[in-house]
Amino acid sequence: MIVITLLHPSKSAPVQSWVFESETEITLGRGSQNDVVLYSAVVSRRHAKLQQIDAIAEQDYSRDEGESWEIVNFGANGTYVDSNVLTKERESIAVYDGTIVRLGETGPKIRIRIGAVDPSTLGKVVRRRSPTSANSGSPPEKSRSTFLRAKADPKPPDSTTNVE
Secondary structure, eight states: OEEEEEEOTTTOOEEEEEEESSOSEEEEESSTTSSEEOOOTTSOTTOEEEEEGGGOTTOOOOOSSSOOEEEEEOOTTOEEETTEEEOSTTOEEEEOTTEEEEESSSSOEEEEEESOOOGGGSOEEEEEEOHHHHTSSSOOOOOOSSSOOOOOOSSOOOTTOOOO
16 A cells, blocks of 8 residues: 655645555646646646556566555656655656655655555545455546535526516
């Protein structure tokens, strides 16, 4: 399991989280096709990708601590991982439980948690996938973005009503 948590810009407190139970690849960016959608001027449409290293057949990485993940930069404004800056396209670096990533020099910060996580530390969970819901035949939850959309009025005003 991997959890991605958007952090408050000044307090580093969790704002909301995305929980992924079985995915081996997770995309982050401003575009609506991403698994994690972050609306910010410095975030590219397809900014970065988290991928499970064990799922990459052509590379041979091994760690004793369960799942291994890396982040791959696609963003023009770079991806900042702890003290490392990824500025080249497709440049990657390993990430570990607790790694803090910033998308762009002044963009949003996210914390990556790998493995079991205390739900009280997640903030609002806005998207959740699991192997059981994927097989249930129901479509995945669509709420991916970091803002709420206003509901449209379900029916237009009646044109026969006189308003004086």
